[in-house]
Amino acid sequence: MAIGLFDSGLGGLTVMKELMRALPEEKFFYLADTAGSPYGHKSPDWIIERTLRSIDFLLQQKVDLIVIACFTASIYAQEIAQKKTPIPVIGMISPLFTESISTQKSVVLLGTRNTIQSGILQRLLVEKHPAIDLLSIPCPLFVPFIEEGWSDHPSLFLVADRYLAPAKEKEVLLLACTHYPLISSVIQRSLPQTQIINGTNWVAKKVQSLLPERARQSGPPSFYVTTDQARFQTLATSFLGISIPQVSCVELVV
């Protein structure tokens, strides 16, 4: 099977890493809409349009299943994208995400401004865990830092300390942005006592459940961006720890 993933940049690679581990013999296509990055504070209409264009591009690559590897795009565009697409379109928002909390706990939720302001994850969490003590924090500077490749710079430690200061007493922290696992050590440094739950882990299970007969399709993953392929190539190689001989720059058309 061929699996297509899309994100605004590097974040979706955390999802792809999980999928490649669970499904090592499938073929992957990864599209990073670097020209549209970051998505976290854009208008819903804009996010829907970019998502639909990205899905069209992946369909042209003849994928069998698409993962919207971005919480912000999943929140605004997954439902409408699924209606317009003849193959499964998996988003990051799922009840499975809220099941990652096993008992009533004090929880802090981190995401982009859009993800937090939408309130969707908060509603899911409260439905599942009515007695939850929940704090939500938008962290708009995290994605620009990650996309700049500064995931371990001391300036980012200070940014994390400032965002996370109100979360000192929380037991559990949920990462509701696919970029954030790339800086989980920095987040852990600011909150050493807190258990970090990565919101991307369950996607591999869901994809596996949707691939009943897995016709293996060989070949290394293919990578596409919408601007600046050299920078993506350097950062993605470092993060995935695999050789990425080629990244193609494409234009998203309506």
Added chain:
Amino acid sequence: MAIGLFDSGLGGLTVMKELMRALPEEKFFYLADTAGSPYGHKSPDWIIERTLRSIDFLLQQKVDLIVIACFTASIYAQEIAQKKTPIPVIGMISPLFTESISTQKSVVLLGTRNTIQSGILQRLLVEKHPAIDLLSIPCPLFVPFIEEGWSDHPSLFLVADRYLAPAKEKEVLLLACTHYPLISSVIQRSLPQTQIINGTNWVAKKVQSLLPERARQSGPPSFYVTTDQARFQTLATSFLGISIPQVSCVELVV
């Protein structure tokens, strides 16, 4: 006269402040395309489209002159916007900018990734000052910090130190982004010996020269954004030091 300004966010306010000082009796309309921010690494086509939509909106407000108060948008869209627009459209790129350097000097140019990669300002500077010793540094994290309202946070000091480390020996620093004057004290902190030249200063002169008969149009400035008016209102009030009772959220249409 009514003067329209447009930028991706807060940066254009540095231009508006200059204009309000020079032309205190004119009426100003300011549009911040906050939903499209930041512009610094977007594709040229995208920047052109957002610029043309923004200009259409300002024309509907019946302005007599438009300032593209953003270097990135000026580089890609000013010429095409002027061709399509019946009133003057002033951009930030002008030979006047290069005249701000009086003699041959060692110079560092700061801008967004797009502004630096375009090479346009570098060419203008070398044409005017053939013996110039010129270093260019893209600083993509500066705009996200300014738009987050963290213009004096210690994390930004470390970010500035890292970007500016190669510029220690330079005599003159040119700010080729209308956002950067908002953090000029942070930049000066990293380079205490360097003279900072603000690339926005000359615009007021140019606008004055284009307003031969100034029919005064009274009224306080009007502000528009494309998302999140509350945050813009807070930050813009603090920066301009005037009361901003209302910010309207508008949608840019083709």
